[in-house]
Amino acid sequence: MLGFVISFIFALVAILVLQQDWVQIGINTPSSAVPPARLITAHELSLYIGDENSRGLYLAILGQVFDVEKGKKHYGPGGGYHCFAGKDASLAFVTGDFTDAGLNDDVSGLSPAQVVALYDWLAFYHKDYWPVGRLVGRFYSQSGEPTEVLLKVEAVLEEGKRLHDQVQAENQQLPPCNSEWSGDRKGRVWCSNKSGGVQRDWVGVPRKLFSRGSGQTRCVCVQNSSRVENANIREYEGCPPHAESCPITE
Numbered sequence: 593m594l595g596f597v598i599s600f601i602f603a604l605v606a607i608l609v610l611q612q613d614w615v616q617i618g619i620n621t622p623s624s625a626v627p628p629a630r631l632i633t634a635h636e637l638s639l640y641i642g643d644e645n646s647r648g649l650y651l652a653i654l655g656q657v658f659d660v661e662k663g664k665k666h667y668g669p670g671g672g673y674h675c676f677a678g679k680d681a682s683l684a685f686v687t688g689d690f691t692d693a694g695l696n697d698d699v700s701g702l703s704p705a706q707v708v709a710l711y712d713w714l715a716f717y718h719k720d721y722w723p724v725g726r727l728v729g730r731f732y733s734q735s736g737e738p739t740e741v742l743l744k745v746e747a748v749l750e751e752g753k754r755l756h757d758q759v760q761a762e763n764q765q766l767p768p769c770n771s772e773w774s775g776d777r778k779g780r781v782w783c784s785n786k787s788g789g790v791q792r793d794w795v796g797v798p799r800k801l802f803s804r805g806s807g808q809t810r811c812v813c814v815q816n817s818s819r820v821e822n823a824n825i826r827e828y829e830g831c832p833p834h835a836e837s838c839p840i841t842e
């Protein structure tokens with residue numbers, strides 16, 4: 593009987609804690625990005641830089657705070673990435689600018705693809721380190737709610753994922769060619785059943801694809817040359833229509 597009462601109390605407490613989390617973060621927050629409810633100020637975070645006087649070793653990314661003590665060789669004093677300790681330097685994860693000016697959390701100027709890359713870092717910290725809370729500031733309000741800024745970044749993330757999926761789908765249809773170049777701007781392009789990272793059961797023939805707008809060309813493998821109905825695709829000059837490899841002399 594006592595065992596049952598204790599289990600019941602544990603279950604009740606667990607439900608209450610989880611419910612509090614759900615209410616605070618909202619259902620639209622991506623599940624990979626759900627930080628614990630503990631609120632941490634920028635000043636408090638700055639005390640976690642891993643030196644002998646500090647309380648531990650933390651860093652933040654997109655307002656989510658992680659305990660990175662087990663990565664002390666990277667983030668501790670003297671480590672190559674100590675600049676990330678005790679702060680949110682989200683921008684520098686994408687730009688690689690580790691100067692004082694570059695180490696900040698203003699990601700409003702990032703492209704959708706860069707925001708996807710930033711969220712890859714966030715996923716990395718969720719996988720390898722321990723999440724400890726939310727940094728009150730740009731991405732989380734005083735009550736721990738996602739700010740307008742975070743919601744905007746999440747919208748850019750969705751756009752980035754959409755563009756990424758679109759490129760993937762295009763690459764399946766028209767995979768990039770293999771290519772090799774010699775010093776004098778000569779080379780060759782060719783198709784195989786794995787080119788441009790796309791594994792397939794056909795080889796195809798190299799064709800020039802003119803991109804809309806920029807006027808630039810890139811080589812794509814076309815599955816059946818007789819059925820190409822794309823005005824932006826041309827044959828390579830001096831290359832037989834059914835050849836799997838074409839010399840380039842530009």
Ligand code: HEM
Binds near residue numbers: 663673684687688
């Ligand atoms: C945008 C630029 C870059 C960022 C933001 C970045 C960030 C990081 C971070 C945060 C870690 C630690 C990962 C962990 O916790 O395990 C790391 C590790 C590492 N980075 Fe970078 N990095 C960048 C560029 C580079 C470049 C250009 C190189 C190579 C020339 C490099 C080489 C390494 C190596 C070798 C490690 C692992 C070190 C070890 O395990 O001892 N990084 N990087």
